Amino acid sequence: MQIIPDPLVVALQLVPFLLTMAALHFIIFKPMIAFLDERELARTGGRQEAEGLSSRIAEKMAEVEARMAQAHSEVVDLRAERRAAALAQAAARIEQAKAQAEALVQASVGDIDRERQAAAAGLRASADELSLDITGRVLGRDLQAG
Numbered sequence: 170m171q172i173i174p175d176p177l178v179v180a181l182q183l184v185p186f187l188l189t190m191a192a193l194h195f196i197i198f199k200p201m202i203a204f205l206d207e208r209e210l211a212r213t214g215g216r217q218e219a220e221g222l223s224s225r226i227a228e229k230m231a232e233v234e235a236r237m238a239q240a241h242s243e244v245v246d247l248r249a250e251r252r253a254a255a256l257a258q259a260a261a262r263i264e265q266a267k268a269q270a271e272a273l274v275q276a277s278v279g280d281i282d283r284e285r286q287a288a289a290a291g292l293r294a295s296a297d298e299l300s301l302d303i304t305g306r307v308l309g310r311d312l313q314a315g
Contacts, residue, residue, distance in 0.1 A: 305311050
């Protein structure tokens with residue numbers, strides 16, 4: 170029995186093995202390694218693209234939020250401005266109404282004073298006439314003012 174193999178048999182068996190390994194390398198292993206490399210590149214590129222999109226979205230959201238804050242402050246300022254104008258207009262109308270009411274009160278007081286004076290003059294005349302009439306009845310004769 171021989172412990173060392175025959176080199177010719179080993180060489181003859183090694184040739185088909187190497188041919189099979191070369192064929193497997195070009196037919197299966199090389200395309201599969203290329204496919205796995207492409208998949209890894211696509212995955213890494215997709216991740217980088219997603220991160221880039223995420224950062225652009227964050228920038229756009231910051232811009233939108235800044236514009237929203239600016240618009241809100243403009244609305245608050247405009248509302249305060251309009252409210253101040255409305256309050257000033259209301260105060261002016263109130264002052265105008267007070268002035269008109271005061272003028273009406275003064276006119277009414279003047280009318281009442283004139284009517285009071287006319288009524289007092291009428292009452293004096295009536296009182297004079299009535300006192301002459303009462304005096305004439307008490308004395309029994311006709312008295313004339315004058």
